[in-house]
Amino acid sequence: MPAHALSAPQLRLTIDPATLGFASTAELQDLPLPWIGQERAQAAAQFGLQMAQPDYHLFVLGEVGSGRASLMRQAMHTAAALRPVPPDLCYLHNFESPEHPRALRLPAGQGRVLRRAMAELAKTLQTDIPRHLTSPDFRAQARSIEQAYEAQEAQAFATLQAFAQARQFQLSRTDEDGGHLVFTLTGANGQPLTESEARALPPEQRARIDEAEQALRSEIVAFAQTLRPLERTRDDALNDLRRGTVRPVVQQALNAVRAAMPEQPEPLPAWLQQVERELLNHLHWFELADLPSSGIPGNASNSSSSGKDTRSAPGNDYEDDTDRNNNRDDDAQDALDHLLHLCQVHLAVDHHGQAGAPVIVEDNPQHRTLFGSIESRHDGDTPQADYTGIRAGSLLRAHGGFLLLHLHDLTHEEGLWARLRRFLRCNRLHIDEATSGASAGAPVALQPEAVQVDVKIVLIGTVDEYYALQEADPDTARRFRAKVDFVERFTASPATRLASAIFVAHSCKRRGLPHFGAPAVALLLEQAHREADDQGRQSAQFGHIEALLMEAAALCQARGGALVEPADVHAAQQARTLRHNYPEEELHESIVEGERLITLTGSAVGQINALTQIDLGDYRFGFPVRITARTFAGQEGLLNIEREVDMSGPIHDKGVLILHSYLTALFSHVAPLALNASIVFEQEYSGIEGDSASCAELYALLSSLSGLPLRQGIAITGALNQHGEVLPVGGINEKIEGWFRACDTAGLDGTQGVLIPARNQRHLMLSRAVLDAVERGLFHVYTMQHVSEGIALLTGEASGMSPAELVQAQADALAGGAATVEDTVMQRAEVTLRGYRRACQVAGGARRGRGGRSR
Secondary structure: OOOEEOOHHHHOOOOOHHHOOOOEHHHOOOOOOOOOOOHHHHHHHHHHHHOOOOOEOEEEEOOOOOOHHHHHHHHHHHHHOOOOOOOEEEEEOOOOOOOOOEEEEEOOOHHHHHHHHHHHHHHHHHHHHHHHHOOHHHHHHHHHHHHHHHHHHHHHHHHHHHHHHOOOEEEEEEOHHHOEEEEEEEOOOOOEOOHHHHHOOOHHHHHHHHHHHHHHHHHHHHHHHHHHHHHHHHHHHHHHHHHHHHHHHHHHHHHHHHHHOOOOOOOHHHHHHHHHHHHHHOHHHHHHHHOOOOOOOOEEEEEEEOOOOEEEEEEEEOOOOOOOOOOOHHHHHHHHHHHHHHOOOEEEEOOOOOOOOOEEEOOOOOHHHHHOEEOOEEEOOEEEOOHHHEEOOHHHHOOOOEEEEEHHHHHOOOOHHHHHHHHHHHOEEOOOHHHOOOOOOOOOOOOOOOEEOOOEEEEEEOHHHHHHHHHHOHHHHHHEOEEEEOOOEEEOOHHHHHHHHHHHHHHHHHHOOOOEEHHHHHHHHHHHHHHHOOOOEEEOOHHHHHHHHHHHHHHHHHOOOOOEOHHHHHHHHHHHHHHHOHHHHHHHHHHHOOOOOOOOOOEEOOEEEEEEEEEOOOOEEEEEEEEEEEEEOOOOEEEEHHHHOOOEOHHHHHHHHHHHHHHHHHOHHHOOOOOEEEEEEOOOOOOEOOOOOHHHHHHHHHHHHHOOOEEOOEEEOOEEOOOOEEEOOOOHHHHHHHHHHHHHHHOOOOOOEEEEEHHHHHHOOOOHHHHHHHHOOOOEEEEEOEHHHHHHHHHOOEOOOOHHHHHHHHHHHHOOOOOOOOOEHHHHHHHHHHHHHHHHHHHHHHHHHHHHHHO
16 A cells, blocks of 8 residues: 555644634633533542542642643632631630640631720720729728738837837837838937947946847847738738729620620630639739829838948838739839730631632742741840741641642752641641741740641642652552542543633633634634644643733734734744744754755665654754665674664664564564664764654665665654554654755755654644645655555555565465565565675685684
8 A cells, every 4th residue: 555645634623713603702701711621630629629538638630831720729719619617716825834825716707806805805904903993992991901000010110119218229210211120229318329429338238238239139020020921911901902893894804705705615715714813913013004103002121220230121022922023113014015915816817708718829838838937026135936926827727628739849848748748647737936937046935736727738740740759658649539630632622612712711801911813713722733733632731822822912912903813823923933943943054054964855775864853842843864774794683873872762772673673574584684784863963762763764774775765855754563563653743844844945846745654644733834835736745554655655666565465475485486576675675685695604604614724
């Protein structure tokens, strides 16, 4: 069967704009955006998002630009709308253990209510407590307690005075230094003696005075010990009076807080009791901060002194017994502010006014953004950290809903993936300062209470990342049981084309771009088929299509157009090519300038032009390369020069081995083959990979063996199997267009073309220039099913290699009627191989003969 020439309509899918069903995408902008060609992924996503069981997190497989992130966000929002709004998360100061703040979950919106209620409580108490502590009734009762104490103190002091007078000492109090007791020696007339008079007294009298002084000192100590229980009684009575006066005020304010909270989950009731206790234990801060000169005694002290000796004994500060080390009066306001600060509610996650569950997309995952952090405030040079510095991360904010992450981001932040794995095992989140960036010098290392988090994680990665994760970390892979696989291409249909047009409409609306007319959309759809290398399938890389539509819309706006037309799309494609094709230009210039040896016309033995594709990552293009083959009599077999010098990849090496196997089987009846053959890619210095040159290498070998020249205007691509069947190859459009450009530059003469696998026909989406040349008969595209069809086209002779011809040849050989007419490529090559074998036999006999004479 000869190679088949394709007509121009077979070389490209052309979409009729009239079949799309709209005039412009403006008609489609309000239609919902479907999952274009991703029905499998859509079903998997819906299953995973609705699955309520643990460890059913989602792993989304797909390439960048496939719409995986945007479609998953859309699905997450749809699923979240059906879920209840999760509770708010608050943190409370732990009065019993300040380094362990308590976590409190409240119904959505109640966190804000509690925070406002506690703020109102602080404001109310700062007004009401000082007012009650300065009321006439409270002052009267406090004065009564003071008077009772003063009466007892006066009686004890009178007794002490009498004791002193009986021993010739005058006892008095001073107002200096907080009040001291001063005793002075008196003479017979009752007047104080001077120091010189006291020294002039007889020794016996001075001895009696010293004894009396010691007795008085002892009595003063006893007096001070007598006052201490009286002071404690007074202080306790005053504290009880304060508490009794203020407790109803505090309880009323707290009851207002409780009334504002219809639900009071733990630990809220216990915490409100702690707040009440702390407020009542520190009422003096309200008093001192509001009225520093309230008239209530501050302290009392005792001292003794004589003209020659003054002694003092400390008294007791007037403070609450539960806290004897408070700030001085001038720091009372700071102390009060701090106490009221600790009584506030820190609302870390607020769902007030929200509908449905949260959907969080974390584009910058770090320890602090994902797991939360604790911020410190600086008071002078000392960092201070408390519960109000707790900042919720994405996991806490996504509680009850969904969190979208990219695996690549997680694995490139040191320790982040390992910490997420630990979280997935227990679903409990710990916020700690060690990884939150808090100042290491903070005096208290906060360890907030761990919180149970119910979140469904949507993890996005590539296919390679997914299977690498399964292999490296099976435990984590089991947590992501819902696999959402986005395909790279899908079967095209009227429904997918309409959906693609809706995508164009949404992109134009979202970006404020002019809409596309149906003919322009048809070109975008054709480009999607081109990117898929398939007339029956579209590419799912909608990121590429969106980039093209933005560029075409920009050109439309530049010319002042209201609707994007096909010319805008063509111009955008040409501009994009111009931005990326400089390496391609250089290579084609090397052909024109004769630097690269590529023959475009005529025929040559053992020489053929193969088609290759060069992928730069952001741009692909095809380029011809010359393959030459030489054959000799010998025993070494087939030698691939690229493989011998390590310039070929494993796939190419595999193709050469398959070629060797096929060649051996083809001439098995001439066995053993006496052949030395070499194949080389001429002027190729960057390495070869792939098996798409297998057919071209075979044809070069057969040409060398048969002596038949090959048409140089026909370039070849195609892989083969061990039975000579031609297999499809990749990059077929770029390869054909690369050869066409080389021929077109030199001038098309109607003899040039390409020979490709027939199985690649459905992949053809060639440029309009190629179609036009084929339509005019200046360029040809041939297809082949078997290598025998290609060699016949290239040599103009029958191949003798088709399966039917080989079967007939074997039958003739068995019948004893071997063919003698050299009228096929196969027979010509067989004659050459037999000649090689005879030459080897002669050479072998000569060597053996020389060996015999030497012996």
